[in-house]
Amino acid sequence: MxxxxxxxxxxxxxxxxxxxxxxxxxxxxxxxxxxxxxxxxxxxxxxxxxxxxxxxxxxxxxxxxxxxxxxxxxxxxxxxxxxxxxxxxxxxxxxxxxxxxxxxxxxxxxxxxxxxxxxxxxxxxxxxxxxxxxxxxxxxxxxxxxxxxxxxxxxxxxxxxxxxxxxxxxxxxxxxxxxxxxxxxxxxxxxxxxxxxxxxxxxxxxxxxxxxxxxxxxxxxxxxxxxxxxxxxEILKGTHKTVEVNLDTLQRIAFQIHQENTKLGEIALKSQKDSSVLKGFGMVATIFLPASLIAELFSSSLVQSQPVDVDDAARGTHMVVSRHFWIFIVAWVVSAVFTTAWPLILSAKRFRWN
Incomplete structure (x- = not known):
C-alpha cells in the first residue's frame, strides 16, 4: 500500500x-x-x-x-x-x-x-x-x-x-x-x-x-x-560331518582294497611260480608220455612177441600186432574228437544264450 x-x-x-x-x-x-x-x-x-x-x-x-x-x-x-x-x-x-x-x-x-x-x-x-x-x-x-x-x-x-x-x-x-x-x-x-x-x-x-x-x-x-x-x-555342519564319516569309510575301504590288491599280487606271483612248476611237470610229462604210451602199448596184448620159428626158438622172436588193434585206434580217435569238440560245443551254447 x-x-x-x-x-x-x-x-x-x-x-x-x-x-x-x-x-x-x-x-x-x-x-x-x-x-x-x-x-x-x-x-x-x-x-x-x-x-x-x-x-x-x-x-x-x-x-x-x-x-x-x-x-x-x-x-x-x-x-x-x-x-x-x-x-x-x-x-x-x-x-x-x-x-x-x-x-x-x-x-x-x-x-x-x-x-x-x-x-x-x-x-x-x-x-x-x-x-x-x-x-x-x-x-x-x-x-x-x-x-x-x-x-x-x-x-x-x-x-x-x-x-x-x-x-x-x-x-x-x-x-x-x-x-x-x-x-x-x-x-x-x-x-x-x-x-x-x-x-x-x-x-x-x-x-x-x-x-x-x-x-x-x-x-x-x-x-x-x-x-x-x-x-x-546347521545343515552344512551335518553334511560336513557326514562327508567326514564318508571320507573315513572311503579311506578304510581304500586301505582294504590296497591290502587285497597286495594279497592278490602275492597270490598272482605265487601262481606264476606254481605255473612255472606245472609247466615243467607238463614238459616232463610231454617228454615221457610217448615213451610211456609205447611201453604201455608193447606191454599190452595188442602187441605180442612171437618166435620166428615155432620149432626152432633159437632163431629169435618178432613183434606181432593183435587183430583187435583197430579197436584201440578207433577208441583213441573217438576220444580225441569228443575231447576236442566238447569245449567248442559248450562255448557255442553260451554265445547263443548271451
Whole structure:
C-alpha cells in the first residue's frame, strides 16, 4: 500500500486452486494472478492492472461491475467491487480441494490402520516404500496449500484495511457491505485452514505408522532370513560331518582294497611260480608220455612177441600186432574228437544264450 495525498495504490498477488480438467495426473492445479489498483481521490477513478486473469475471473468481474455500478454515475464503478470479486475467487474451490486431499489421505490411512503386520493375507492391503513416497508427495501438496492459505489471509486482511481507509476517505459507497463480505471470506478461509491443518496432522501420523509397519516387516524378514541362514549352516555342519564319516569309510575301504590288491599280487606271483612248476611237470610229462604210451602199448596184448620159428626158438622172436588193434585206434580217435569238440560245443551254447 502506498498512500499519497491524492492517490491510493494497492496491489497483491493471488494464488488459488482450480480443477485443470486434464483427465490424467493430478486433477488440481495451483494458479495465480496479479492485481494493481491506483485510485484517484479527486475524481474517484481507478486504474486497474490485472495480470494472468483467467476467463472465469474476467467473466465474474464483468458481471459484478455491471450489477454494482454506482447509481449516480454508471461510468464510475465502486473501487471495492473488483476486490470483492477477487476475494470470492480465492475462497471458491477450497472446500472441494480439501475434500480431495482428505480422500487421497484416506487411501494411505486405510493401509496404515488395517494392514496385517505379521502375515499378509490374499485380501490384505499391500504396503510398500512406494506408499511412503506417494504420501510424501501428498504432504508436500498439503504444505503448499497451507502456505497459499496463509498468503490469502494476508491478502484478505490487506483488503480489509484498504476498505477501511476508503470508508474513512468516503471513497466507497459499499463500505459496510464490502467489510461484511471480506469478513465472511476470511472466516471461510479460516475453516479451510483448520481442515487442512487437521489433514496435515493426520498425514504425519499415517506416515509414521506406515514407516513403522515397513520397519517391522523388514525386521521380521531379516529375522526370517537369519533363521534360514542358521538352518542352512546347521545343515552344512551335518553334511560336513557326514562327508567326514564318508571320507573315513572311503579311506578304510581304500586301505582294504590296497591290502587285497597286495594279497592278490602275492597270490598272482605265487601262481606264476606254481605255473612255472606245472609247466615243467607238463614238459616232463610231454617228454615221457610217448615213451610211456609205447611201453604201455608193447606191454599190452595188442602187441605180442612171437618166435620166428615155432620149432626152432633159437632163431629169435618178432613183434606181432593183435587183430583187435583197430579197436584201440578207433577208441583213441573217438576220444580225441569228443575231447576236442566238447569245449567248442559248450562255448557255442553260451554265445547263443548271451
Amino acid at each position: 502506498n498512500q499519497l495525498r491524492e492517490v491510493h495504490e494497492f496491489c497483491y498477488n493471488v494464488q488459488y486452486v482450480r480443477r485443470n480438467g486434464r483427465g490424467r495426473g493430478d486433477p488440481w492445479s495451483l494458479r495465480q494472478f496479479g492485481v494493481y489498483q491506483q485510485l484517484s481521490c479527486s475524481d474517484r477513478r481507478s486504474t486497474w492492472i490485472v495480470l494472468q486473469a483467467s476467463d472465469e475471473i474476467q467473466k465474474r468481474l464483468t458481471e459484478a461491475m455491471e450489477s454494482r455500478s454506482c447509481g449516480t454515475n454508471d461510468s464510475l464503478t465502486d473501487p471495492m467491487i473488483p476486490h470483492l470479486v477477487f476475494m470470492s475467487t480465492i475462497a471458491l474451490d477450497w472446500q472441494c480441494y480439501t475434500e480431495y486431499l482428505n480422500s487421497q489421505l484416506s487411501i494411505f490411512d486405510r493401509k496404515a490402520c488395517f494392514s496385517s503386520v505379521h502375515t499378509m493375507a490374499s485380501e490384505d492391503f499391500t504396503v510398500s516404500f512406494t506408499d511412503c513416497q506417494n504420501l510424501q508427495v501428498l504432504q508436500q501438496k498439503i504444505h503448499k496449500a497451507i502456505t497459499v492459505l496463509d498468503c490469502n489471509f494476508d491478502i484478505v486482511r490487506g483488503c480489509l484495511a484498504h476498505c477501511q481507509r476508503l470508508i474513512d476517505s468516503n471513497l466507497t459507497s459499499i463500505g459496510k457491505q464490502a467489510l461484511a463480505e471480506l469478513e465472511t471470506c476470511y472466516k471461510q478461509l479460516e475453516v479451510h485452514r483448520r481442515e487442512i491443518n487437521r489433514i496435515h496432522e493426520c498425514s504425519q501420523g499415517t506416515a509414521r505408522l506406515l514407516a513403522q509397519i515397513l520397519d517391522f516387516r523388514d525386521r521380521q524378514a531379516l529375522c526370517s532370513v537369519n533363521a534360514h541362514i542358521k538352518d542352512q549352516l
